Amino acid sequence: MLIAGNWKMFKGPGEAESFFDAFDAPAGVDVVFCPPYVSLAAAVATGRTIYAQNVHWEPTGAYTGEVSAEMLRELGVDGALVGHSERRQLFGETDENVARRARAALEAGLGVIACVGETLEQRESGDTELVLKIQVEALAFAAGEHERLVIAYEPVWAIGTGKTATPEQAQAAHAFIRGLLDRPVLYGGSVKPENAAELLSQPSVDGALVGGASLDPDSFAAICRAASTS
Numbered sequence: 001m002l003i004a005g006n007w008k009m010f011k012g013p014g015e016a017e018s019f020f021d022a023f024d025a026p027a028g029v030d031v032v033f034c035p036p037y038v039s040l041a042a043a044v045a046t047g048r049t050i051y052a053q054n055v056h057w058e059p060t061g062a063y064t065g066e067v068s069a070e071m072l073r074e075l076g077v078d079g080a081l082v083g084h085s086e087r088r089q090l091f092g093e094t095d096e097n098v099a100r101r102a103r104a105a106l107e108a109g110l111g112v113i114a115c116v117g118e119t120l121e122q123r124e125s126g127d128t129e130l131v132l133k134i135q136v137e138a139l140a141f142a143a144g145e146h147e148r149l150v151i152a153y154e155p156v157w158a159i160g161t162g163k164t165a166t167p168e169q170a171q172a173a174h175a176f177i178r179g180l181l182d183r184p185v186l187y188g189g190s191v192k193p194e195n196a197a198e199l200l201s202q203p204s205v206d207g208a209l210v211g212g213a214s215l216d217p218d219s220f221a222a223i224c225r226a227a228s229t230s
């Protein structure tokens, strides 16, 4: 089981250090933290597994605001998220550039958690599998079944809304993704200590990508404990 905490634009270096002082990880579960760029160095210094929230596909260049895989490696970062729906929806990321980011990071020796998922409108119009297929196949084409690639299924309608996919909805989407690309699939979208065990008990759910509930050391530890027993 892999449990990843995506802190989004929360916790500068000081708050990150306070979090790690208070966080007590259970044994038997792989835990990854994705702090904002400015807190990566402080997080790496704890010895924990740290991923960035994005990564560019070129090693260097005139790309204001971007950070490369080589730079992350120099800092001791282990991997990166790519294709989070907030990046896709608010910052114009496409299936093509998400795939390029994933491939570059994997080739540079980083791990990658690549996010996919449908919007509410797409689900309601019956297009969930079509959307997942397009997103996953772009990743599969760029990266194949790379051993350091993990997929995160994050239905957009469940992110930060308190609405979680039912365990059956998550299981169906994960099994579909798994049929397209044989890599582990994490579930993300309003995962909380109260619903983690049931989601993680689904056969095709290999872990979780947690947003809001990863910001509090006690609630994140509770989710990690649920994973360690499922």
Ligand code: 13P
Pocket: 006, 084, 154, 158, 159, 160, 161, 162, 188, 189, 190, 191, 209, 210, 211, 212, 213
């Ligand atoms: P929430 O857990 O806050 O819904 O966020 C999920 C997410 O986007 C993790 O990447």
